Amino acid sequence: MLIGVPKEIKNNEYRIGLTPAGARELVTNGHSVLVQHDGGKGIGLVDEMYVRAGAQIVDSAAELFQRADMIIKVKEPQPVECAMLRPGQVLYTYLHLAPDPEQTKALVASGATCIAYETVTDRKGGLPLLAPMSEVAGRMSIQAGAHALEKAQGGSGMLLGGVPGVKPAEVLVIGGGVVGINAARIAMGMSARVTVVDRSLDRLKYLDELYGDRLTTIYSTHDAIEERLPETDLVIGAVLIPGAAAPKLIARSQLKLMRAGSVLVDVAIDQGGCFETSKATTHQDPTYEVDGIIHYCVANMPGGVARTSTFALTNATLPFAVQLANKGARQALLDDEHLLNGLNVHDGKVTYKAVADVLGYEYVPAAKALG
Known part of the structure; x- marks a missing residue:
C-alpha cells in the first residue's frame, strides 16, 4: 500500500501523523510511504530522518493526496484537503464529525473510507487513540x-x-x-x-x-x-x-x-x-x-506541545495503521471490531450512529456498509 502523510495546515498545528520510526515500520512491512516536505520540521522531525527510514519526500499535498492509497493525519481534514479525497481512498485521523456538518458533508461526498481515531475502541471499552x-x-x-x-x-x-x-x-x-x-x-x-x-x-x-x-x-x-x-x-x-x-x-x-x-x-x-x-x-x-x-x-490544545503529542499519538495509532496497510482497509476493519468502531464514513454513507443521529443522516452500520 502507498501511504501518504501530509503536513498539517490547521492554525498553529505542528504535529504530524507518522514519525520516522513509524515510517520505517510500514516500509519494513513492504509498504511505501510518502511524506510532505517539511511535514515534521516544526518538531525536529526533518525530511532527512524520513528518508533514512525509507520514506519518499514529496513537495505538495496535491501530489501526495493524488498518489496515496491511505492518508494518515492528525487533525480533521480542512476543506481544501477534503476536496482532494477520492472514492476508495482511506483517511485515518481525528474527525470529530458530530459538531461539524460541513466536514461531514464533504467526506460523504468524497466517497472515501474515513476512520476516526476518537471512536476506535479497545477490549476494556476505552478509546485508545483518543x-x-x-x-x-x-x-x-x-x-x-x-x-x-x-x-x-x-x-x-x-x-x-x-x-x-x-x-x-x-x-x-x-x-x-x-x-x-x-x-x-x-x-x-x-x-x-x-x-x-x-x-x-x-x-x-x-x-x-x-x-x-x-x-x-x-x-x-x-x-x-x-x-x-x-x-x-x-x-x-x-x-x-x-x-x-x-x-x-x-x-x-x-x-x-x-x-x-x-x-x-x-x-x-x-x-x-x-x-x-x-x-x-x-x-x-x-x-x-x-x-x-x-x-x-x-x-487543538495538544498541538501546543506538538513534539510530545506526536510521539504519544503515533505510539497508539501505528499498530492499527500497520493492520490497515497489511490487510487492506476493508479486511482490517472486518477482522477487528474495535477498529471497525472507528469507521465514521464509507463510500458516501455515515457509519457511526451518534454522528448520523445528530446531523440527520441515514445510519448504515459499518459492517453493512463494507458489504
Missing part, C-alpha cells in the same frame, strides 16, 4: 487555566497554588475520565483545591481511593455544578460522549454566579464544547471574555 491526547489536554488544561487566571491575561489575578497565608484557587473538574483525572492530578500537584464531578459512582470511588482527602468527589447533577460555581476560580470541562456532541453543562445565565476573572477551559471543544458560551479558538488567539468570565477553548 486517550494519549486526552492525557496531554488534561495536563495542559491546568497550565492554560493557571496562565489565564493571571491579571495580565484578563483573569482575576489568582495564583493557582496560593502561598502561605493565602488560600489556593478552587478548581472544578467536570468529568472524571482521562482528561479529568489528568487535570486533577496536575492541579493537585500545583497545590490547588480540586473537586471532580462525575456521574459514574465507580469512577468517583476510584478517585477517592486513589487520592483520599486530597480530592473532593461529587456526583454530577446540574444543581451540584451550580452550587460550586460561586466559589470556583477555574472550571475544566472534561466531558465526553464518544463520537457525539458534548452536552452543555454550564449555561450563559450561570456565568453571573462566578467571580469576575474566573476561567473556563473547555477541553470538549472538538466535540462542540460543554459550556453554552464556548466557541473554538486557536493557539494564536486562545481566550475571550463573556460576562466577565475568561474562556479558553483551543480546539
